[in-house]
Amino acid sequence: MASGTDDQADVVPLSDAERRELLANPHDAATPPSRVTRNLQMLSVVLFLVVVTAGAVLIFTDHWRKGTVAVGAGMVWLGLIRWWVDSRILGVFAVRSRKFDSWFCVIVGVLLAFTALSIDSLGS
Secondary structure: OOOOOHHHOOOOOOOHHHHHHHHOOHHHOOOOOOOOOHHHHHHHHHHHHHHHHHHHHHHHOOOHHHHHHHHHHHHHHHHHHOOOOOHHHHHHHOOOOHHHHHHHHHHHHHHHHHHHHHOOOOOO
16 A cells, blocks of 8 residues: 655655746747736736626626626736736736737637627517
């Protein structure tokens, strides 16, 4: 019977610098750091999360049109903030280069909002 310590035999501890290097977005290697303060960058990401969460709550409470417009607006906002928020702050929302991420988020956000606004509500 194997003990719990045997599972840890191959784990090599990393320093903070090594961990940051491994988690860095390779598509942004040549991108200079943002000139916007860290607090404003964090506030931008928090605003995105609040809008998308509010949209999800609206969708789950049967206000799907308003919720989908809110999620679409959040995606457009994410596409905009991708230009001034560093990848290490955006985390999993920084997938590729700034240009690709921005265009993708703006296009998806506009399509979501347009779809929600263009469907007839049928009196509901």
